[in-house]
Amino acid sequence: MFWNRTSSPPAPVVTSRAEKLILYHYDGCFFCHRVRKVIDQMGLDIEYRNILQNGEHRQELAEARGRTTVPVLRGINKDDEWWMPESLDIVAYLKEYYAD
Numbered sequence: 001m002f003w004n005r006t007s008s009p010p011a012p013v014v015t016s017r018a019e020k021l022i023l024y025h026y027d028g029c030f031f032c033h034r035v036r037k038v039i040d041q042m043g044l045d046i047e048y049r050n051i052l053q054n055g056e057h058r059q060e061l062a063e064a065r066g067r068t069t070v071p072v073l074r075g076i077n078k079d080d081e082w083w084m085p086e087s088l089d090i091v092a093y094l095k096e097y098y099a100d
């Protein structure tokens with residue numbers, strides 16, 4: 001499926017932990033900082049992919065979302081994956097499913 005800049009896939013409703021989490025972000029982004037702060041506070045093991053430092057990361061985000069707005073949290077499981085935009089949704093998801 002191709003998503004252009006005016007049509008992004010709908011935000012997923014995720015109701016469980018993912019086997020692997022990746023955060024697409026960049027340093028000077030306020031909304032990314034909001035999410036990174038929570039990740040740090042919770043001590044979560046999440047891979048960071050900086051889209052301004054790595055063109056491949058930027059490209060994979062663009063292909064999946066049809067835009068490069070960050071932050072986006074990507075969850076990967078054995079049989080599926082999802083891409084979650086919106087900093088407040090990401091924070092809410094992490095607090096709901098990763099707080100021990």
Ligand SMILES: N[C@@H](CCC(=O)N[C@@H](CS)C(=O)NCC(=O)O)C(=O)O
Nearest residue numbers: 029030031068069070071086087088
């Ligand atoms: N409502 C979004 C805002 C995200 C946002 O505006 N991100 C900015 C960087 S701080 C961005 O990626 N702008 C460039 C673009 O949208 O292509 C959120 O809370 O995550």
